[in-house]
Amino acid sequence: MTRVVVVTSGKGGVGKTTTSASFASGLAMRGKKTAVIDFDIGLRNLDLILGCERRVVYDFINVIQGDAKLSQALVRDKRNDNLSILAASQTKDKDALKEDGVKAVFDELRDMGFDYIVCDSPAGIETGALLALRFADEALVVTNPEVSAVRDADRMLGIIDSKSLRAEQGLEPVKEHLVITRYVPKRANKGEMLGHADVQELLNIPILGVIPESEVVLECSNQGTPVILANGSPAARAYDDMVARFLGEDRPLNFLNGESAPFWKRLFGG
Amino acid sequence: MKRRRQAVIKGSSLPALRIVVRDGDAHSLRTELLETIDNARPLLAEAIAVLDLRERLASDVDAHDIVTAVRDAGVRLAAVLIGDSGQRDALAEFSLPVIEAPLSTRDALRDAALGERAAPDQPDPPADDPSEDTSPASASQRPGESSSGPGLAPVYLTKPLRSGQRLYAQGRDIVVAAPTSRGSELIADGSIYAFSPIRGRVLAGAGGDTSACIVATDLDAELVAVAGVYRTFEADELKAHGGGPVSVTLWLDADGNERLTLAALAPSSSTQRR
Numbered sequence: 001m002t003r004v005v006v007v008t009s010g011k012g013g014v015g016k017t018t019t020s021a022s023f024a025s026g027l028a029m030r031g032k033k034t035a036v037i038d039f040d041i042g043l044r045n046l047d048l049i050l051g052c053e054r055r056v057v058y059d060f061i062n063v064i065q066g067d068a069k070l071s072q073a074l075v076r077d078k079r080n081d082n083l084s085i086l087a088a089s090q091t092k093d094k095d096a097l098k099e100d101g102v103k104a105v106f107d108e109l110r111d112m113g114f115d116y117i118v119c120d121s122p123a124g125i126e127t128g129a130l131l132a133l134r135f136a137d138e139a140l141v142v143t144n145p146e147v148s149a150v151r152d153a154d155r156m157l158g159i160i161d162s163k164s165l166r167a168e169q170g171l172e173p174v175k176e177h178l179v180i181t182r183y184v185p186k187r188a189n190k191g192e193m194l195g196h197a198d199v200q201e202l203l204n205i206p207i208l209g210v211i212p213e214s215e216v217v218l219e220c221s222n223q224g225t226p227v228i229l230a231n232g233s234p235a236a237r238a239y240d241d242m243v244a245r246f247l248g249e250d251r252p253l254n255f256l257n258g259e260s261a262p263f264w265k266r267l268f269g270g
Numbered sequence: 271m272k273r274r275r276q277a278v279i280k281g282s283s284l285p286a287l288r289i290v291v292r293d294g295d296a297h298s299l300r301t302e303l304l305e306t307i308d309n310a311r312p313l314l315a316e317a318i319a320v321l322d323l324r325e326r327l328a329s330d331v332d333a334h335d336i337v338t339a340v341r342d343a344g345v346r347l348a349a350v351l352i353g354d355s356g357q358r359d360a361l362a363e364f365s366l367p368v369i370e371a372p373l374s375t376r377d378a379l380r381d382a383a384l385g386e387r388a389a390p391d392q393p394d395p396p397a398d399d400p401s402e403d404t405s406p407a408s409a410s411q412r413p414g415e416s417s418s419g420p421g422l423a424p425v426y427l428t429k430p431l432r433s434g435q436r437l438y439a440q441g442r443d444i445v446v447a448a449p450t451s452r453g454s455e456l457i458a459d460g461s462i463y464a465f466s467p468i469r470g471r472v473l474a475g476a477g478g479d480t481s482a483c484i485v486a487t488d489l490d491a492e493l494v495a496v497a498g499v500y501r502t503f504e505a506d507e508l509k510a511h512g513g514g515p516v517s518v519t520l521w522l523d524a525d526g527n528e529r530l531t532l533a534a535l536a537p538s539s540s541t542q543r544r
Contacts, residue, residue, distance in 0.1 A: 151433050151451070151453060152433075154433040154451045154453070155432060155433040157430070157432050158431075158432030158434050158435045159434075161429065161432065201449075201467075202451065202452075202469075203451075204430045204448070204449050
């Protein structure tokens with residue numbers, strides 16, 4: 001069974017693409033056959049973050065418009081065979097993205113035996129973002145610990161609850177997960193930014209991951225390496241925990257106090 | 271696939287602000303009107319506004335002049351409400367819909383209550399604690415209760431109401447069992463009872479029922495309104511109330527002005543009193 005997971009936020013610049021890249025890589029590392037699709041037509045970035053921009057020949061729109069076969073457009077990740085990337089078009093108009101075209105691509109990915117389709121949503125609440133969440137089974141809602149990002153995330157949750165196919169057809173609702181990025185525990189403790197508990201209370205969905213603010217994120221972006229592969233960095237470990245939790249493992253939330261949870265806490269899941 | 275009709279007509283009940291103009295001193299009316307509009311400018315900027323002249327009987331200032339004054343103040347009026355057809359001629363020259371909508375029985379009853387309260391021999395509400403809003407006063411001003419008959423069951427909100435979402439319960443109450451977010455709107459013609467945090471706007475008595483109320487265990491709203499009388503709150507202003515359960519009701523002060531009252535509910539007080 002293929003699961004479609006949308007990574008969305010409403011607000012721009014909160015870390016959707018960074019999270020999509022690390023999440024998809026993490027799933028692949030755990031043996032899941034994963035396709036990650038860039039829905040940000042005209043502003044493609046995901047291929048850069050994953051370091052495969054030079055190998056993109058055909059893109060998502062080429063496939064939708066029938067100029068290329070899906071198998072030609074999927075770029076296999078160099079680091080992990082389980083991960084394939086479908087890049088966004090840099091030149092085409094974003095109106096080229098159509099619901100039946102997206103559905104056809106998803107159906108083909110299902111036939112190809114992918115376990116997960118990860119949709120990297122553009123910011124905003126327009127066509128690209130709506131189509132990215134349209135077929136979702138689960139959603140990672142990414143936000144910073146900042147009031148405006150939280151409000152936009154909230155708006156996006158409302159849209160998922162009303163505009164997704166699952167909502168429209170009255171099926172089991174999209175399973176929603178909260179991902180808080182750029183978290184600085186010290187500042188949260190001092191009340192300079194929202195704490196993770198505040199964000200969770202405002203949005204009222206379970207936390208999947210809290211990713212600490214880290215210099216590694218910028219370095220990784222520039223090098224085209226997903227953050228989750230930055231060995232030893234807290235952000236990488238937080239993303240790894242996030243993927244593990246997504247796949248059903250019970251891991252305590254680390255890095256909430258500027259360091260890992262104490263050993264006994266990890267033992268007892270406190 | 272079945273073709274979706276591109277043009278349909280549907281009924282609706284849009285929230286609109288009413289600018290209510292009452293009888294009074296003709297000389298100060300214009301100043302007071304402009305002052306009122308100025309105070310409500312942020313709200314008027316984004317909402318539909320209608321001019322409500324139904325409480326006016328006197329013709330000392332012509333309806334024509336009032337509409338001109340409101341328009342000059344920069345308010346885009348969607349319609350004018352009048353109580354009887356007498357004022358229709360004065361408004362004929364404006365290309366504005368004029369809606370004849372007599373005040374409801376409930377409003378009439380409220381006016382009767384207002385008359386009582388304005389009578390000079392009527393005792394004022396206890397004056398020893400002016401900040402504490404007196405509940406006996408508001409209780410005595412709820413005459414219309416029995417006329418409503420058996421109502422519809424309340425709308426039961428069990429999923430979070432998100433920013434940008436609106437729940438409107440037509441002719442009903444709302445029972446809130448899931449949090450509402452900043453930027454959401456909870457609107458009921460009846461009352462609203464909330465057992466989860468309320469952070470957006472919350473409007474009870476949207477159809478004009480002044481006996482409607484809002485009772486909330488955790489009110490952190492951006493705006494509350496009962497029967498169109500609204501109040502906004504700055505961040506943390508509500509927390510100063512102690513953060514416990516509160517009620518929001520309308521009562522009439524000695525001058526006949528509708529006042530929105532926010533009062534803490536002290537769950538233990540009734541048992542202590544015994």
